[in-house]
Amino acid sequence: xxxxxxxxxxxxxxxxxxxxxxxxxxxxxxxxxxxxxxxxxxxxxxxxxxxxxxxxxxxxxxxxxxxxxxxxxxxxxxxxxxxxxxxxxxxxxxxxxxxxxxxxxxxxxxxxxxxxxxxxxxxxxxxxxxxxxxxxxxxxxxxxxxxxxxxxxxxxxxxxxxxxxxxxxxxxxxxxxxxxxxxxxxxxxxxxxxxxxxxxxxxxxxxxxxxxxxxxxxxxxxxxxxxxxxxxxxxxxxxxxxxxxxxxxxxxxxxxxxxxxxxxxxxx
Amino acid sequence: xxxxxxxxxxxxxxxxxxxxxxxxxxxxxxxxxxxxxxxxxxxxxxxxxxxxxxxxxxxxxxxxxxxxxxxxxxxxxxxxxxxxxxxxxxxxxxxxxxxxxxxxxxxxxxxxxxxxxxxxxxxxxxxxxxxxxxxxxxxxxxxxxxxxxxxxxxxxxxxxxxxxxxxxxxxxxxxxxxxxxxxxxxxxx
Numbered sequence: 001x002x003x004x005x006x007x008x009x010x011x012x013x014x015x016x017x018x019x020x021x022x023x024x025x026x027x028x029x030x031x032x033x034x035x036x037x038x039x040x041x042x043x044x045x046x047x048x049x050x051x052x053x054x055x056x057x058x059x060x061x062x063x064x065x066x067x068x069x070x071x072x073x074x075x076x077x078x079x080x081x082x083x084x085x086x087x088x089x090x091x092x093x094x095x096x097x098x099x100x101x102x103x104x105x106x107x108x109x110x111x112x113x114x115x116x117x118x119x120x121x122x123x124x125x126x127x128x129x130x131x132x133x134x135x136x137x138x139x140x141x142x143x144x145x146x147x148x149x150x151x152x153x154x155x156x157x158x159x160x161x162x163x164x165x166x167x168x169x170x171x172x173x174x175x176x177x178x179x180x181x182x183x184x185x186x187x188x189x190x191x192x193x194x195x196x197x198x199x200x201x202x203x204x205x206x207x208x209x210x211x212x213x214x215x216x217x218x219x220x221x222x223x224x225x226x227x228x229x230x231x232x233x234x235x236x237x238x239x240x241x242x243x244x245x246x247x248x249x250x251x252x253x254x255x256x257x258x259x260x261x262x263x264x265x266x267x268x
Numbered sequence: 269x270x271x272x273x274x275x276x277x278x279x280x281x282x283x284x285x286x287x288x289x290x291x292x293x294x295x296x297x298x299x300x301x302x303x304x305x306x307x308x309x310x311x312x313x314x315x316x317x318x319x320x321x322x323x324x325x326x327x328x329x330x331x332x333x334x335x336x337x338x339x340x341x342x343x344x345x346x347x348x349x350x351x352x353x354x355x356x357x358x359x360x361x362x363x364x365x366x367x368x369x370x371x372x373x374x375x376x377x378x379x380x381x382x383x384x385x386x387x388x389x390x391x392x393x394x395x396x397x398x399x400x401x402x403x404x405x406x407x408x409x410x411x412x413x414x415x416x417x418x419x420x421x422x423x424x425x426x427x428x429x430x431x432x433x434x435x436x437x438x439x440x441x442x443x444x445x446x447x448x449x450x451x452x453x454x455x456x457x
Contacts, residue, residue: 028363029422035368039407039414040375044388045395046320103323110368111375113320115327133300136293140304144311144324151315152327164333171330177340177436178370182357184439193439206330221286247364 006264007127007134008086010257014123015092018099019079021120021250026072032061032105036068040111052104061105075102092127099124118148119251123258135263139223142258146219146229149236153213161206168206169199175244188242195243205243212236219259230259319391339435339442343373345419346444347429355441356419356429365422372418373431376411377447379404 001009025031043049052058061071075098082091103117122145126137161167176192183189195202212232218225233256241249294301310322318328345356358369383389385404392399412430419426435443435452445452 024363028365029361029368029418030364034421035418037414038372038418039409039411040379041404041407043386043399044320045391045397046322046388048323100323107323110371111379112371113323114371118324121324129300133297136297136300136304140307144307147311148327152329152331155328155331159328159331159333161331161333164335166336167333168330170334170336174334174337174340177342178344178355178434179359180439181355181436181441182359189439221283247367 001264003264004087004131007131010261011086011092011127012083014127014254014257015079015083015086015095017250017254018095018120018124019076019083022076022079024250026076030106031068031072032102032109033065033069033072035106035109036062036065038109038111040109042108042111042113044113046113048104049108052108057101058105058108061101062109071098071102071105074098089128089130092124096121096124096128116248116251119248119253119255123254126258138258138261141255142223142226143220145255145258146216149213149216149233150220153210153216156206156210157214162210165203166199168202169196172196172202172243179245188245192243205239209236209239226259230256233259317391317395319388319395321395339437341433341435342370343377343431343433343447345369345373345415345426345429346432346434347426355432355434356424356426361422361424365424368422369419369424372415373447376408376415376431377433380408380447 022031041053043053060067062068075095078091078095078098082088082095085091099117099120103121107113122141125141125144126134129137156162172192172195176189180189180192184193195205212235215225215232216229219229234253237249237252240246307324311324314321314324344358347354347356356369358366361369378387379385384399384401385408386392386399386401389399415431416426416429419429431447433445433447434441435445443452443454
């Protein structure tokens with residue numbers, strides 16, 4: 001395997017995961033043609049959403065179900081084309097832009113700034129650049145990832161959730177209020193109920209999660225601990241999925257590649 | 269800390285080496301350097317503003333302590349409309365569809381209560397702006413009808429559902445509140 005085929009291996013893997021995730025979103029009713037006519041117009045305080053709103057782009061794509069579905073098909077198709085023409089950077093850039101448009105318009109009609117695609121954007125970022133810049137782009141995407149985790153960890157530290165020992169237990173009760181009612185016998189419900197009954201264990205989980213997030217500070221300074229950080233990402237999001245039932249697992253775990261990628265020596 | 273340990277820390281993080289690498293990068297790939305600088309500045313600006321001003325992500329979930337509550341609230345579709353007992357099991361939805369069925373009615377309730385139906389208006393004002401739109405609130409009046417259309421669209425048979433806020437405790441429903449009402453009711457036993 002040479003320098004380029006190594007890059008193509010990772011590129012194929014990332015593009016395939018995103019394409020599969022988009023198909024799963026379609027199956028879950030999370031594409032634009034499912035919510036194109038919702039009564040929400042989220043703009044929040046984010047300049048990107050305001051610019052998109054003023055540009056009139058949503059009026060074109062979300063004009064009717066046919067347009068929205070055509071966009072959804074184009075989005076998934078663009079990823080398939082990017083995999084087929086793996087050496088053509090232009091297709092990957094186009095897929096990334098379409099993914100960003102999808103994210104903006106999806107959130108616009110959902111009325112909420114969801115983060116389920118955040119990981120995909122950072123995972124894709126290095127593939128937008130030429131081979132000469134590629135290792136630097138991997139480092140940049142890795143740094144952005146580390147910043148996000150570290151910031152989330154410090155946010156928990158400074159806002160004081162860790163100082164209230166039963167806070168996580170209450171979060172679990174709130175998060176699974178209806179789930180415990182509808183699905184009381186599942187393994188997830190049993191785990192959650194056990195943690196609710198043992199607040200110190202829940203507190204331990206929360207503290208570990210916060211420390212894992214803060215440990216990403218090291219990734220900003222050195223690549224020495226990257227394999228550990230890759231393991232932390234998988235571990236954190238497995239627990240996140242298991243205990244919180246959030247829908248960000250695929251997006252975030254795709255980021256792992258940024259921490260395990262090593263350029264082959266012959267290119268150095 | 270011993271001198272040897274300090275040296276080890278210094279070797280690990282290699283600050284001088286990193287600084288040198290950045291200088292080399294700036295000279296070798298100025299356009300990439302500019303791109304990276306803009307992204308990082310935007311990111312830090314977002315952290316400083318403590319709000320999402322870019323789609324890059326801002327994660328502060330579960331940072332605030334949460335106190336124990338009498339009941340834990342969740343807005344769910346109740347079918348048929350007007351009945352507070354027939355809660356639709358959103359976990360029967362395909363794939364991650366349950367997340368949509370959790371988020372959509374919750375957003376409706378939050379936006380309905382927000383200034384100009386923009387939940388972030390107070391943060392916009394903190395940044396020196398103000399959303400004064402007059403249409404977003406009018407649009408929300410068609411939510412209930414649309415929500416039923418959406419449920420049908422994702423394969424959940426819903427003749428006439430409406431979002432109702434339920435209060436749960438230990439896996440049981442204790443209270444309910446119709447979204448156009450401020451009063452909470454005990455569920456009939």
